[in-house]
């Protein structure tokens with residue numbers, strides 16, 4: 001494998017650094033979607049991609065037969081079920097098409113301030129490129145204590161469904177930031193949200209739930225943690241020594257209650273459902289709640305640090321319930337000045353490198369490089385890879401109807 005200098009950054013995959021620098025100084029509710037630590041595009045990307053191509057070619061050559069041949073990255077459709085793309089830039093469309101990637105484009109509530117703009121960009125992108133950018137909408141938390149709030153939210157979400165939204169995102173500010181008038185935290189299972197959840201279930205729309213944080217957010221900082229760089233700088237997300245913040249477990253239990261109260265609501269848990277540290281705990285929930293799914297965005301690096309046989313067995317056992325995602329963000333409209341060519345090109349390279357490294361980890365064999373570490377690739381069976389990388393997302397979000405911009409006509413399983 002080629003060697004090259006890597007540096008680990010804690011900003012979201014968005015290289016929109018001005019926004020991220022600003023966001024670091026802003027209240028929690030205005031942060032971006034997820035914590036992502038990733039690397040700067042390698043200086044010698046060419047060497048990396050060449051080496052990766054050779055590696056994939058070798059693994060193909062070593063495969064026992066056509067039925068078990070390792071999938072070739074470009075040849076297989078991949079759905080990135082957790083993307084934030086908010087600019088109509090042909091360079092991104094070209095990249096996604098060349099890599100054979102289609103996204104689920106997720107709107108996030110950033111204090112409600114940019115929500116209207118974000119929705120407009122997302123639906124415009126979807127209208128122009130329905131196969132690349134199907135939309136998950138979201139809603140504002142502002143004025144949630146006022147009478148008529150849930151009716152207003154339901155009306156606004158209904159409008160997004162008419163424009164083709166496949167589901168609705170809720171973010172970790174529910175459970176970690178938002179409070180009731182009496183000062184207690186408004187948890188994900190708060191009765192306030194029940195009419196909204198019921199409306200989603202009735203409308204057969206997905207609840208896309210990024211709730212809680214990795215467990216490490218509640219633990220002392222650890223230099224060896226995959227999230228160290230993030231929590232060492234994003235202090236407001238680091239809850240160790242802050243007993244007033246609800247525990248990780250209490251948020252998981254609150255999420256369980258959503259699925260108990262709304263058994264026909266399809267819930268996708270973002271970021272391995274915030275249970276990447278305990279796949280057994282996630283497995284118990286997948287067993288208990290048939291309406292629960294999980295995607296792996298921004299946590300592949302955490303999975304890659306765990307024993308490969310355990311992760312592999314988990315992905316095979318729950319092959320119908322897990323979705324691939326990256327959680328890259330590109331939101332240049334946040335900036336007064338759009339990002340220049342250099343930053344734009346760097347982000348494009350970072351996207352490609354990240355998608356290729358993830359694929360080499362899940363679908364490849366032997367040792368592979370992932371975010372600067374040598375890890376054991378999972379070498380998942382072809383049928384599992386097909387489900388994980390696109391078939392499950394197609395089914396859960398009804399992507400085929402979305403790609404054709406047709407109203408959903410078939411019942412979700």
Ligand SMILES: [Zn+2]
Pocket residue numbers: 033034082084106327
């Ligand atoms: Zn995200």
